Amino acid sequence: MKQALILDLDNTIYPVSSIAEHLFERLFWLLDQTEDGTNYEKIKDAKDELKRRPFHLVADKYNFGEELTEKGIDLLKNMAYDLPMQPFEDYRYIQSANIPKFLVTTGFSKLQWSKVNMLGIGNDFAEIHIVDPETSQQTKREVFADIMNRHFYSTDELLVVGDDPESEIKAAGELGIDTFLFDPENKHPGANATYKSVSLRDVLNHIS
Ligand SMILES: [Mg+2]
Incomplete structure (x- = not known):
């Protein structure tokens, strides 16, 4: 679970x-x-x-x-995105799932925050972490480990959801955390992930 x-x-x-x-x-x-x-x-x-x-x-x-x-x-x-944005349609299933969620994203702080705001998803998350390579040496792997330690989660209590086998999927795999690769266009058939799907909704099948 x-x-x-x-x-x-x-x-x-x-x-x-x-x-x-x-x-x-x-x-x-x-x-x-x-x-x-x-x-x-x-x-x-x-x-x-x-x-x-x-x-x-x-x-x-x-x-x-x-x-x-x-x-x-x-x-x-210095860039911010200031036009309306829409999440993937299936994101709503994750949004309404009754489980704490953490957002961990790599990019320029101002830009990533502007996307969170334009998507209107800020309140969906217990914590939001922006890994900004311009201002910090921190990696996604370190942020995952930090979340795990501060909240006393064991590796098998977490699921990392992402689209990039070389980024969050790899980082979570190295820590022994289960991963869900969202691959809507089946771009990474050989990727090393615990679960893989073209549908974000399938995340719900792996949390309970
Ligand atoms: Mg991504």
């Missing part, structure tokens, strides 16, 4: 694609201005990945270079 859920935000509670165009408009413009403009495929891949993964990881992977990385970070650090 699970005593608490730990949820990721981006692409777990709402689809980033729904806000990407507006959100990344200026960032994508910045990418298009780079010297490396001839490598169109690379920029296209990087843009696509920016919708799924934190900026600093994508910047590293695609060798944005110091200048572009700095410009991108400057832009994102």
Whole structure:
């Protein structure tokens, strides 16, 4: 029996694609201005990945270079999203589930908080943790361990729900916490997760 859920935000509670165009408009413009403009495929891949993964990881992977990385970070650090946002339709099942929930998300603080506010989900959570690589060395794994210790949860009393096998799913797995990979497009058929589903609603099958 699970005593608490730990949820990721981006692409777990709402689809980033729904806000990407507006959100990344200026960032994508910045990418298009780079010297490396001839490598169109690379920029296209990087843009696509920016919708799924934190900026600093994508910047590293695609060798944005110091200048572009700095410009991108400057832009994102001060960015907030201020248009209405909708969670995934099935999020309501999790929202109404009678179990304490913790939100743990990686990203720029101001931006992540603005998403929480525009989604109107702040009250769904006992605690909200934003792991901001700009201001802290803390990792999701450390935040999970901290939640577990402070609330005296054992590993088998928790379920971590997320969309990224390399992020929250991996971190929870390393701690021995059960994981639920939400994979609506079946992008990660070989991923190492305790449970996997295309439907967020299935989380309810694994908490009682
Ligand atoms: Mg995510």
